[in-house]
Amino acid sequence: MCSSAVCWLQCQNGGFCQRPNTCSCPEGWMGRLCEEPVCSSPCLNGGRCIRPNRCHCSPGWSGHDCSRKRKTGYYHF
Template identity: 55%
Template sequence: ICNICCNMLQRVRVCVCLCVDVDECVTMCSPPCAYGGSCMRWNVCLCRPGWTGDGCHTAVCELPCANGGRCVAPKTCQCPSDYSGPQCLTPLCSPPCVNGGRCVDINTCSCSDGWTGARCQRGEQIHTFSGLL
């Protein structure tokens, strides 16, 4: 029986198995290369794009994850609960800003004209004075 793994290991192209133990060839990379990586020789993986490290277990994010986020898959950050977005750069307000307010920092809203309050929930009272003679 021709064992491709052994042929690659010995760099021969003829159909001969040079391994004493066939299982030894099957487990060349232990643990196996993850996420579609290929075992090139004993415990050396060739990783697919987006993955790196021993066994191809480490995701690569071209743009770094910020604010304590971590890269969990190619180009995918897992953000802490206070941030969102592709790089964890967008702060979150909980509860959210209302009435057109924007979340500008963790739990800090910037309110639109005419609104006030921690979440922009209160309308400003506009005092107008009639001209008095």
């Protein structure tokens, strides 16, 4: 009898196979294979969570949660 669990697809981002085809994810990751990052504050204005607590903001937005509108249209003469 085998004593270790088997996951047919490999757990990602430091996750480990806890039961057959069930990954146990480290803090900051979720999903079947620990492939989905968790952002404690939701990414706003079309931004998306790319790493734990790290948003990739849509053009024109900035900040840790993409809530700040970027200033545009500055010209130096």
